[in-house]
Amino acid sequence: MSGQAGEPGAVRSFGVDLRGIVDLLSRHLYSGPRVYVRELLQNAVDAITARGGGRGTAIRIEARGDGELRIHDTGIGLTEPQVHELLATIGNSSKRDPLGFARHDFLGQFGIGLLSCFLVADEIEVVTRSAVEDAPAVVWRGHADGHYTVRQGRREEAGTTVALRARRDFEHWLEPSTVMELARHYGALLPYDVRVNGEPVTEGTPPWERAWPTERERREALLQYGTRVVGTTPFDVIDLAVPEAGLRGVAYVLPYQTSPGEPAAHRVYLKRMLMGDRVERILPEWAFFVRCVLNSDELRPTASREQLYDDELLDGTRKALGGQLRGWLLRLAAAEPERLRAFLEVHSLGVKAMAARDVEMLRVVDEWVAFQTSEGAVALAEFRARHRAIRYTARVEEFQQFASIAAAQGIALVNGGYAYDPEILERLRLIDPDLDVRRLDPAELATRLDPVGPAVAFAARDFLRVAERTLAGHGCEPTLREFSPATLPVLYLEGTRPVADAREAGGVWAEFADDAEEQARPSLVFNHRNPLVARLTSTVNAEVVALAVEALYGYALLAGRRPMRPDDVAGVNRAFLGLVEHAVRRDAP
Numbered sequence: 001m002s003g004q005a006g007e008p009g010a011v012r013s014f015g016v017d018l019r020g021i022v023d024l025l026s027r028h029l030y031s032g033p034r035v036y037v038r039e040l041l042q043n044a045v046d047a048i049t050a051r052g053g054g055r056g057t058a059i060r061i062e063a064r065g066d067g068e069l070r071i072h073d074t075g076i077g078l079t080e081p082q083v084h085e086l087l088a089t090i091g092n093s094s095k096r097d098p099l100g101f102a103r104h105d106f107l108g109q110f111g112i113g114l115l116s117c118f119l120v121a122d123e124i125e126v127v128t129r130s131a132v133e134d135a136p137a138v139v140w141r142g143h144a145d146g147h148y149t150v151r152q153g154r155r156e157e158a159g160t161t162v163a164l165r166a167r168r169d170f171e172h173w174l175e176p177s178t179v180m181e182l183a184r185h186y187g188a189l190l191p192y193d194v195r196v197n198g199e200p201v202t203e204g205t206p207p208w209e210r211a212w213p214t215e216r217e218r219r220e221a222l223l224q225y226g227t228r229v230v231g232t233t234p235f236d237v238i239d240l241a242v243p244e245a246g247l248r249g250v251a252y253v254l255p256y257q258t259s260p261g262e263p264a265a266h267r268v269y270l271k272r273m274l275m276g277d278r279v280e281r282i283l284p285e286w287a288f289f290v291r292c293v294l295n296s297d298e299l300r301p302t303a304s305r306e307q308l309y310d311d312e313l314l315d316g317t318r319k320a321l322g323g324q325l326r327g328w329l330l331r332l333a334a335a336e337p338e339r340l341r342a343f344l345e346v347h348s349l350g351v352k353a354m355a356a357r358d359v360e361m362l363r364v365v366d367e368w369v370a371f372q373t374s375e376g377a378v379a380l381a382e383f384r385a386r387h388r389a390i391r392y393t394a395r396v397e398e399f400q401q402f403a404s405i406a407a408a409q410g411i412a413l414v415n416g417g418y419a420y421d422p423e424i425l426e427r428l429r430l431i432d433p434d435l436d437v438r439r440l441d442p443a444e445l446a447t448r449l450d451p452v453g454p455a456v457a458f459a460a461r462d463f464l465r466v467a468e469r470t471l472a473g474h475g476c477e478p479t480l481r482e483f484s485p486a487t488l489p490v491l492y493l494e495g496t497r498p499v500a501d502a503r504e505a506g507g508v509w510a511e512f513a514d515d516a517e518e519q520a521r522p523s524l525v526f527n528h529r530n531p532l533v534a535r536l537t538s539t540v541n542a543e544v545v546a547l548a549v550e551a552l553y554g555y556a557l558l559a560g561r562r563p564m565r566p567d568d569v570a571g572v573n574r575a576f577l578g579l580v581e582h583a584v585r586r587d588a589p
C-alpha cells in the first residue's frame with residue numbers, strides 16, 4: 001500500500017496558482033493597487049544599496065500616459081540563474097541571510113513584493129544585467145497566469161528596468177500624475193535621486209536631520225513642515241530620538257482637541273521609505289494629542305508594510321517615546337506655565353489620561369488643571385490645601401444635584417464625572433497620603449441633614465403618612481429633614497449603602513439598618529426649611545398633599561437628571577393635571 005509511514009514516495013514540488021496568490025495579496029494583504037509603486041521603488045533602492053550606492057546612482061520612472069510604466073535603476077542587476085531563482089520563485093528573496101533573517105540594509109525581505117505589480121498589469125517585463133558578473137543581459141517576462149519566459153537581451157549598463165503594461169480598466173494607476181503622486185508619497189525621503197518623467201521626487205535628508213544655522217531657524221522649518229503634515233500650524237514640535245531603534249523624528253503637538261478613541265495617525269518611514277500615514281502602536285495610547293513623523297532603521301514592518309511588527313523593540317521604543325513626550329510637558333510646567341495653561345485648555349483630557357497612570361503627570365494635573373468643585377473651578381492642589389476630606393461624584397448630574405447642598409453642609413465636593421476623573425481623584429493619595437478622598441455616598445450626605453424638632457415631626461405625622469402612601473407606588477419613601485439651601489424643597493437620594501455601613505453612620509439610615517430590603521430603597525427627603533414644604537406639612541387636605549408629593553417627586557427626579565420610568569411619568573402627569581384642576585376649582589365663582 002502506498003503512502004504508509006517509512007515508505008519513500010516520489011518527491012514533488014508544490015504547484016502555485018499565481019492568480020490565487022495575487023488575489024490574496026490584493027484583497028487581504030495590501031490596502032490597494034497603489035502599493036505597486038512602493039514595491040517597485042523599494043526593489044530599485046535595494047538593488048542600488050546592494051551595489052554599494054555611491055555616485056551616479058539613479059532611479060528613473062517613465063510614465064507617459066500611454067498605459068505603460070518603466071522604472072530603471074543603476075543597481076546590482078541579476079544574472080540568468082538569479083532571475084530563475086529570485087524573480088520566478090515566489091517567496092524567495094536575496095535580502096535574507098542563510099538563516100532566513102532580513103538583511104539589515106534592505107527594505108524588502110519577504111520575496112513577494114514584485115507580485116504586487118500584477119495588481120495593475122497582466123505582464124511584467126524585467127530587463128536586467130548583473131553588475132557583479134560579466135554576463136549578458138536577461139529579459140524575463142512573467143505573466144499573471146503563472147508562466148514566464150527568459151531570453152537574452154541587450155542592455156549597455158548594469159542595472160534593471162521593470163516595465164508594466166496596464167491591465168484593462170487599471171490604466172489610471174499608470175497615469176503620470178498618479179505615478180508622480182504615489183512616488184512622492186512613498187519616496188520623498190529616500191536617500192537616492194528618484195525622478196518621474198525627469199521631475200525630482202526626493203527631497204533629500206529628512207528636515208529633522210538637516211543642519212540649520214540656528215536653533216530658531218530649525219524650529220521654524222520644522223513647524224512649517226508640520227503645518228503640511230497636520231494641516232494647520234502645530235502648537236509645538238518635540239524632537240524624538242530612540243538610538244536602539246535607529247529612530248529620529250518629531251512629534252507635533254496638535255492645536256486642536258482629539259479624543260482618546262480616535263485611532264492614532266503617525267507617519268512612519270522605515271529606512272526612509274514611507275510605511276504609512278496612519279501607523280498605530282508607535283506611541284503609548286495616552287499620547288493622542290500629538291502626531292509624529294519619524295524614520296526608523298531598525299523597526300520591522302509586517303508583510304503588508306502597513307503596520308509595525310509588534311516585538312520587544314517596538315515595545316521599548318513606545319516607552320522611550322512616551323518618556324520624551326512626558327519630559328516635554330514637565331519642562332513646560334517648570335519653565336513656561338502660561339504656555340502650559342494654553343496647552344491644557346486644548347488637551348486636558350490627554351494629560352488627565354496620562355495622570356491616571358503616571359505620578360509625575362498626576363502632579364501636573366493636581367497643580368494646573370481646574371476641577372469643578374462645590375467652591376467653583378479650582379485646581380486640586382488648592383482644594384486639598386483648603387480641605388483635608390474631599391468627596392467626589394462619579395456623575396456630572398450627581399454633582400449638579402448635590403453641589404449646593406454639599407457646600408451648605410460643609411462637604412468639599414468635586415465633580416468627578418468626566419473621563420479619568422475618578423482615577424485621578426483616587427490617586428491623589430499617592431502624592432498626599434493623609435488625604436481623605438472618597439466617592440460621595442448619598443447616605444453620608446443624608447447623615448449631614450439635620451432632623452426636624454419633635455414639635456415639627458409631630459405636626460407632620462399626617463403629611464408623612466400620605467406621602468408614604470403616595471411614594472410607595474414609586475418604590476420610594478419620604479423623610480423630613482431641615483437643611484440648606486432653603487430654596488431646595490426636596491432631594492432624591494439613592495439608597496446604595498450596605499447595611500453595616502448604614503448602622504455605623506447612624507442618622508437617617510440607621511433606622512432601617514436591620515432591614516436590608518428597606519435600606520436599599522431610595523428616599524425623597526423633604527426640606528422643612530423650604531417655605532413650600534413647611535406649608536405642605538401642615539396642609540389638611542389629603543388629596544392636595546398627595547398631588548403635591550407626587551409633583552415634588554417628579555421635580556426631584558428631573559432636578560437630579562434621573563431617568564424616569566413610565567410610572568414616574570404617569571405620576572407627574574397625574575399630579576400636574578390634578579393640581580391644575582384644584583387651582584381652577586378654587587378659583588371658580
Ligand SMILES: Nc1ncnc2c1ncn2[C@@H]1O[C@H](COP(=O)(O)OP(=O)(O)OP(=O)(O)O)[C@@H](O)[C@H]1O
Binds near residue numbers: 094111
Ligand atoms: N530592480 C531589481 N534589481 C535587482 N534585483 C531585483 C530587482 N527587483 C527584484 N529583484 C530581485 O527579486 C527578488 C524578489 O523581489 P520581491 O520584490 O518579490 O521581494 P523582496 O524585495 O525580496 O521582498 P519584499 O516582498 O519584502 O518586497 C528580490 O529579493 C531581488 O533579489
